[in-house]
Amino acid sequence: EIVLTQSPATLSLSPGERATLSCRASQSISINLAWYQQKPGQAPRLLISDTSNRATGIPARFSGSGSGTDFTLTISGLEPEDFAVYYCQQRSYWPLTFGGGTKVEIK
Amino acid sequence: QITLKESDPTLVKPTQTLTLTCTFSGFSLSTSGVAVGWIRQPPGEALEWLAIIYWNDDKYYRPSLKSRLTITKDTSKNQVVLTMTDMDPVDTARYYCAQRRGDLWFDPWGQGTLVTVSS
Numbered sequence: 001e002i003v004l005t006q007s008p009a010t011l012s013l014s015p016g017e018r019a020t021l022s023c024r025a026s027q028s029i030s031i032n033l034a035w036y037q038q039k040p041g042q043a044p045r046l047l048i049s050d051t052s053n054r055a056t057g058i059p060a061r062f063s064g065s066g067s068g069t070d071f072t073l074t075i076s077g078l079e080p081e082d083f084a085v086y087y088c089q090q091r092s093y094w095p096l097t098f099g100g101g102t103k104v105e106i107k
Numbered sequence: 108q109i110t111l112k113e114s115d116p117t118l119v120k121p122t123q124t125l126t127l128t129c130t131f132s133g134f135s136l137s138t139s140g141v142a143v144g145w146i147r148q149p150p151g152e153a154l155e156w157l158a159i160i161y162w163n164d165d166k167y168y169r170p171s172l173k174s175r176l177t178i179t180k181d182t183s184k185n186q187v188v189l190t191m192t193d194m195d196p197v198d199t200a201r202y203y204c205a206q207r208r209g210d211l212w213f214d215p216w217g218q219g220t221l222v223t224v225s226s
Contacts, residue, residue: 046208055208089212094170095167096159
């Protein structure tokens with residue numbers, strides 16, 4: 001099973017700041033990684049698929065990069081609605097797996 | 108508009124069998140390429156993928172839970188059903204169904220339903 005390790009567990013930032021979230025895979029998964037956003041009491045929402053493709057309606061301040069085992073989600077300027085938990089997910093190998101999440105909180 | 112909705116919250120006793128229904132609209136599970144998956148999330152914890160069923164009835168399960176899970180579809184009712192046997196308190200979680208997007212991503216998701224396992 002592919003283990004996805006997200007860091008940091010919590011990121012404390014102010015609105016307008018840049019957020020950099022990391023997801024590391026236990027073995028190479030090419031670019032087969034997605035990012036989801038989950039706000040309290042809500043279901044996750046797909047942000048980015050295949051490492052860098054923004055889903056429909058996702059603002060351009062969200063960007064993804066990486067390949068192999070190291071991936072990054074960048075939020076270029078945090079808006080109030082961006083404070084949430086972010087999960088990565090891989091689809092290279094069964095079973096599909098998610099990372100443990102990174103909480104982006106207001107500093 | 109695509110929507111998915113899980114069955115109502117439920118309380119089950121240890122060793123009992125859980126049956127969850129996902130009712131969806133805006134797409135058909137008889138259309139080539141379409142699939143619906145189940146993902147759960149224990150309180151305060153991360154997401155865990157459970158199972159997925161494709162339009163052609165192909166099914167995949169989380170290996171560690173495979174012996175306990177069954178996923179089926181009723182195309183005429185636009186429903187996907189997940190059963191999980193021998194429930195344990197560690198199975199307490201919010202259970203989500205979601206449509207497969209692209210290759211094996213999930214979007215959109217249902218609102219989720221809370222399953223509590225307690226005697």
